[in-house]
Amino acid sequence: MSENDEQIKLDAVQKLILWARGRVQVDYIMKPGWKAPLPLYVFWCPRHGLVKDYAHKFRAELRCPRCAAEHERIKKEAGA
Ligand SMILES: [Zn+2]
Numbered sequence: 001m002s003e004n005d006e007q008i009k010l011d012a013v014q015k016l017i018l019w020a021r022g023r024v025q026v027d028y029i030m031k032p033g034w035k036a037p038l039p040l041y042v043f044w045c046p047r048h049g050l051v052k053d054y055a056h057k058f059r060a061e062l063r064c065p066r067c068a069a070e071h072e073r074i075k076k077e078a079g080a
Pocket residue numbers: 045046047048049051064065066067068
């Protein structure tokens with residue numbers, strides 16, 4: 001079971017923030033090689049529902065990890 005398969009549960013306040021801002025910070029994530037932890041957000045993917053991702057780079061963009069995994073698989077199947 002990967003971290004993306006875990007059940008995402010939000011409390012009432014987090015749901016309100018998600019609704020108002022389109023994302024809500026739920027945790028911090030620290031990976032090997034990182035100098036500082038990054039905020040971990042829950043947001044809504046139109047295809048996969050609630051998903052979790054950390055803010056990427058300077059623009060703090062969020063990408064659905066499941067959509068990204070599907071893109072990778074399609075690229076491999078196409079032989080790219
Ligand atoms: Zn998605």
